[in-house]
Amino acid sequence: MSNDTITYRVEWGRFRHKGTRYEVGEIFEADPSLAEDWPHTLTAVVDGGEKQTDGQQTFERMEPSQSESEFDASEFVDRSPMDPVLEDIEAGMVDEHLDTVLEAEKGGRDRDGVRDAIADRREELNEE
Template structure:
Protein backbone atom coordinates (compact mmCIF):
# COMPACT_ATOMS: atom_id res chain seq x y z
CA UNK A 1 0.00 0.00 0.00
CA UNK A 2 1.48 3.38 -0.97
CA UNK A 3 2.28 6.00 1.64
CA UNK A 4 1.65 9.66 0.81
CA UNK A 5 3.02 12.68 2.70
CA UNK A 6 1.35 16.11 2.75
CA UNK A 7 3.99 18.59 1.55
CA UNK A 8 2.26 21.96 1.09
CA UNK A 9 -0.83 23.90 2.11
CA UNK A 10 -2.90 23.79 5.26
CA UNK A 11 -4.84 21.04 6.93
CA UNK A 12 -7.25 19.17 4.66
CA UNK A 13 -9.90 16.52 5.07
CA UNK A 14 -9.47 13.57 2.72
CA UNK A 15 -12.85 11.94 2.14
CA UNK A 16 -11.24 8.95 0.44
CA UNK A 17 -9.68 7.84 3.74
CA UNK A 18 -11.90 9.79 6.18
CA UNK A 19 -8.93 11.56 7.76
CA UNK A 20 -7.60 15.10 8.37
CA UNK A 21 -3.96 15.68 7.44
CA UNK A 22 -1.49 18.56 7.76
CA UNK A 23 1.95 19.20 6.31
CA UNK A 24 4.31 16.38 7.23
CA UNK A 25 1.53 13.87 7.95
CA UNK A 26 1.81 10.51 6.22
CA UNK A 27 -1.12 8.29 5.29
CA UNK A 28 -1.55 4.80 3.83
CA UNK A 29 -3.64 4.99 0.67
CA UNK A 30 -4.69 2.84 -2.26
CA UNK A 31 -2.81 3.04 -5.57
CA UNK A 32 -5.70 4.95 -7.15
CA UNK A 33 -6.00 7.44 -4.28
CA UNK A 34 -2.22 7.93 -4.26
CA UNK A 35 -2.34 8.86 -7.94
CA UNK A 36 -5.11 11.39 -7.22
CA UNK A 37 -3.18 12.96 -4.31
CA UNK A 38 0.09 13.31 -6.20
CA UNK A 39 -1.06 14.12 -9.72
CA UNK A 40 -4.32 16.01 -9.23
CA UNK A 41 -4.04 17.62 -5.81
CA UNK A 42 -0.25 18.12 -6.08
CA UNK A 43 0.13 18.83 -2.35
CA UNK A 44 1.26 15.28 -1.57
CA UNK A 45 4.23 13.13 -2.53
CA UNK A 46 4.73 9.40 -2.36
CA UNK A 47 7.17 8.26 0.30
CA UNK A 48 9.57 5.37 -0.14
CA UNK A 49 8.39 2.49 2.04
CA UNK A 50 11.92 2.03 3.40
CA UNK A 51 11.82 5.61 4.76
CA UNK A 52 8.54 4.95 6.50
CA UNK A 53 9.69 1.69 8.06
CA UNK A 54 12.84 3.41 9.38
CA UNK A 55 10.81 6.25 10.82
CA UNK A 56 8.36 3.90 12.54
CA UNK A 57 11.10 1.88 14.22
CA UNK A 58 13.37 4.79 15.12
CA UNK A 59 13.63 5.35 18.86
CA UNK A 60 13.84 9.13 19.19
CA UNK A 61 15.23 8.89 22.71
CA UNK A 62 18.14 6.68 21.75
CA UNK A 63 21.47 8.12 22.93
CA UNK A 64 23.09 8.05 19.49
CA UNK A 65 20.51 10.58 18.23
CA UNK A 66 21.40 13.17 20.85
CA UNK A 67 24.55 15.28 20.62
CA UNK A 68 25.94 14.75 24.12
CA UNK A 69 27.78 18.09 24.25
CA UNK A 70 24.83 20.26 23.27
CA UNK A 71 21.84 18.05 24.02
CA UNK A 72 20.56 18.63 20.47
CA UNK A 73 18.35 15.86 19.07
CA UNK A 74 17.88 16.15 15.29
CA UNK A 75 15.01 13.62 15.41
CA UNK A 76 13.02 15.76 17.84
CA UNK A 77 13.84 18.91 15.88
CA UNK A 78 12.60 17.36 12.64
CA UNK A 79 9.57 15.69 14.21
CA UNK A 80 7.47 18.83 13.73
CA UNK A 81 5.51 20.33 10.90
CA UNK A 82 7.80 21.40 8.11
CA UNK A 83 7.10 25.17 8.27
CA UNK A 84 8.52 25.78 11.79
CA UNK A 85 11.50 23.53 11.01
CA UNK A 86 12.29 25.53 7.85
CA UNK A 87 11.81 28.83 9.71
CA UNK A 88 14.24 27.76 12.45
CA UNK A 89 16.82 26.70 9.87
CA UNK A 90 16.54 29.94 7.91
CA UNK A 91 16.73 31.97 11.12
CA UNK A 92 20.03 30.31 11.99
CA UNK A 93 18.72 28.61 15.13
CA UNK A 94 20.48 25.33 14.29
CA UNK A 95 23.59 26.55 12.47
CA UNK A 96 25.82 24.43 14.70
CA UNK A 97 23.86 21.30 13.80
CA UNK A 98 23.24 21.65 10.05
CA UNK A 99 25.17 18.46 9.22
CA UNK A 100 23.17 16.42 11.77
CA UNK A 101 19.86 17.87 10.61
CA UNK A 102 20.74 17.28 6.96
CA UNK A 103 21.62 13.63 7.64
CA UNK A 104 18.32 13.05 9.45
CA UNK A 105 16.14 15.11 7.09
CA UNK A 106 13.84 13.25 4.70
CA UNK A 107 11.78 16.19 3.48
CA UNK A 108 13.06 17.96 0.38
CA UNK A 109 11.81 21.28 1.75
CA UNK A 110 14.01 20.90 4.82
CA UNK A 111 17.01 19.85 2.74
CA UNK A 112 16.47 22.88 0.49
CA UNK A 113 16.33 25.19 3.53
CA UNK A 114 19.62 23.73 4.78
CA UNK A 115 21.22 24.38 1.39
CA UNK A 116 19.93 27.96 1.39
CA UNK A 117 21.20 28.54 4.94
CA UNK A 118 24.64 27.18 4.06
CA UNK A 119 24.77 29.50 1.03
CA UNK A 120 23.82 32.43 3.25
CA UNK A 121 26.55 31.52 5.76
CA UNK A 122 29.14 31.23 2.98
CA UNK A 123 28.14 34.64 1.62
CA UNK A 124 28.48 36.19 5.09
CA UNK A 125 31.99 34.77 5.46
CA UNK A 126 33.18 36.43 2.24
Protein backbone atom coordinates (compact mmCIF):
# COMPACT_ATOMS: atom_id res chain seq x y z
CA MET A 1 0.00 0.00 0.00
CA SER A 2 1.31 3.41 -0.94
CA ASN A 3 1.68 6.16 1.69
CA ASP A 4 -0.81 8.32 -0.19
CA THR A 5 -3.60 5.71 -0.23
CA ILE A 6 -5.47 3.69 2.36
CA THR A 7 -7.36 0.42 2.12
CA TYR A 8 -11.16 0.49 2.15
CA ARG A 9 -13.79 -2.23 2.38
CA VAL A 10 -17.23 -1.76 0.82
CA GLU A 11 -19.82 -2.19 3.57
CA TRP A 12 -23.07 -1.75 1.69
CA GLY A 13 -24.39 -2.08 -1.85
CA ARG A 14 -22.17 -1.53 -4.84
CA PHE A 15 -19.53 1.12 -5.07
CA ARG A 16 -17.88 2.55 -8.19
CA HIS A 17 -14.48 4.15 -8.07
CA LYS A 18 -12.43 5.20 -11.11
CA GLY A 19 -14.41 2.96 -13.43
CA THR A 20 -14.29 -0.17 -11.29
CA ARG A 21 -17.34 -1.57 -9.52
CA TYR A 22 -16.85 -3.10 -6.08
CA GLU A 23 -19.32 -5.33 -4.22
CA VAL A 24 -19.94 -5.67 -0.47
CA GLY A 25 -16.84 -7.03 1.24
CA GLU A 26 -14.44 -6.17 -1.55
CA ILE A 27 -11.30 -4.26 -0.66
CA PHE A 28 -9.50 -1.59 -2.67
CA GLU A 29 -6.99 1.20 -2.19
CA ALA A 30 -7.81 4.86 -2.67
CA ASP A 31 -7.07 8.38 -1.53
CA PRO A 32 -7.77 8.98 2.19
CA SER A 33 -10.23 11.78 1.36
CA LEU A 34 -12.62 9.26 -0.24
CA ALA A 35 -13.95 8.41 3.22
CA GLU A 36 -15.24 11.95 3.61
CA ASP A 37 -17.51 11.51 0.60
CA TRP A 38 -18.77 7.98 1.39
CA PRO A 39 -18.80 7.62 5.19
CA HIS A 40 -21.83 5.32 5.30
CA THR A 41 -20.58 3.01 2.57
CA LEU A 42 -16.87 2.47 3.20
CA THR A 43 -14.83 1.28 6.15
CA ALA A 44 -11.13 2.06 6.27
CA VAL A 45 -9.06 -1.00 7.13
CA VAL A 46 -6.18 0.13 9.33
CA ASP A 47 -3.42 -2.09 10.83
CA GLY A 48 -5.54 -5.22 10.53
CA GLY A 49 -8.44 -3.55 12.35
CA GLU A 50 -11.30 -1.39 11.23
CA LYS A 51 -12.18 2.23 11.63
CA GLN A 52 -15.57 3.56 10.60
CA THR A 53 -15.02 6.59 8.43
CA ASP A 54 -17.89 8.79 9.46
CA GLY A 55 -15.84 11.93 10.12
CA GLN A 56 -17.75 14.71 11.83
CA GLN A 57 -21.20 13.55 10.76
CA THR A 58 -23.28 10.64 11.99
CA PHE A 59 -25.13 8.66 9.37
CA GLU A 60 -27.63 5.87 9.81
CA ARG A 61 -26.10 2.97 7.92
CA MET A 62 -27.80 0.17 6.06
CA GLU A 63 -26.50 -3.19 7.21
CA PRO A 64 -24.69 -5.23 4.56
CA SER A 65 -26.42 -8.44 5.69
CA GLN A 66 -29.24 -8.04 3.19
CA SER A 67 -28.90 -10.05 0.03
CA GLU A 68 -30.02 -8.57 -3.26
CA SER A 69 -33.23 -10.63 -3.12
CA GLU A 70 -34.03 -9.16 0.30
CA PHE A 71 -33.61 -5.52 -0.71
CA ASP A 72 -36.03 -3.37 1.29
CA ALA A 73 -36.66 -0.19 -0.68
CA SER A 74 -38.67 1.38 2.15
CA GLU A 75 -35.81 0.93 4.59
CA PHE A 76 -33.37 2.26 2.00
CA VAL A 77 -35.24 5.54 1.44
CA ASP A 78 -36.23 6.02 5.07
CA ARG A 79 -32.71 7.02 6.12
CA SER A 80 -31.89 10.47 7.44
CA PRO A 81 -30.29 12.73 6.52
CA MET A 82 -31.24 12.44 2.86
CA ASP A 83 -27.64 12.88 1.59
CA PRO A 84 -26.61 9.21 2.01
CA VAL A 85 -29.70 8.11 0.07
CA LEU A 86 -28.85 10.49 -2.77
CA GLU A 87 -25.19 9.44 -2.78
CA ASP A 88 -26.11 5.75 -3.00
CA ILE A 89 -28.48 6.42 -5.90
CA GLU A 90 -25.91 8.58 -7.73
CA ALA A 91 -23.20 5.94 -7.22
CA GLY A 92 -25.34 3.27 -8.87
CA MET A 93 -25.67 1.20 -5.73
CA VAL A 94 -29.38 0.51 -6.28
CA ASP A 95 -29.60 0.54 -10.08
CA GLU A 96 -31.48 -2.77 -10.13
CA HIS A 97 -34.05 -1.38 -7.71
CA LEU A 98 -34.78 2.13 -9.02
CA ASP A 99 -38.47 1.38 -9.66
CA THR A 100 -39.07 -0.02 -6.17
CA VAL A 101 -37.03 2.78 -4.58
CA LEU A 102 -39.15 5.38 -6.39
CA GLU A 103 -42.39 3.71 -5.31
CA ALA A 104 -41.18 3.47 -1.71
CA GLU A 105 -40.21 7.15 -1.73
CA LYS A 106 -43.58 8.19 -3.18
CA GLY A 107 -45.33 6.11 -0.52
CA GLY A 108 -43.20 7.55 2.27
CA ARG A 109 -41.56 10.93 2.60
CA ASP A 110 -41.93 11.77 -1.12
CA ARG A 111 -38.87 14.05 -1.21
CA ASP A 112 -38.14 15.95 -4.41
CA GLY A 113 -34.40 15.33 -4.01
CA VAL A 114 -34.76 11.55 -4.03
CA ARG A 115 -37.14 11.59 -6.99
CA ASP A 116 -34.76 13.89 -8.87
CA ALA A 117 -31.75 11.67 -8.08
CA ILE A 118 -33.60 8.63 -9.44
CA ALA A 119 -34.54 10.50 -12.62
CA ASP A 120 -30.94 11.71 -13.05
CA ARG A 121 -29.59 8.20 -12.51
CA ARG A 122 -31.97 6.77 -15.10
CA GLU A 123 -30.78 9.39 -17.60
CA GLU A 124 -27.17 8.49 -16.85
CA LEU A 125 -27.87 4.78 -17.35
CA ASN A 126 -29.58 5.48 -20.67
CA GLU A 127 -26.48 7.38 -21.84
CA GLU A 128 -24.17 4.42 -21.06
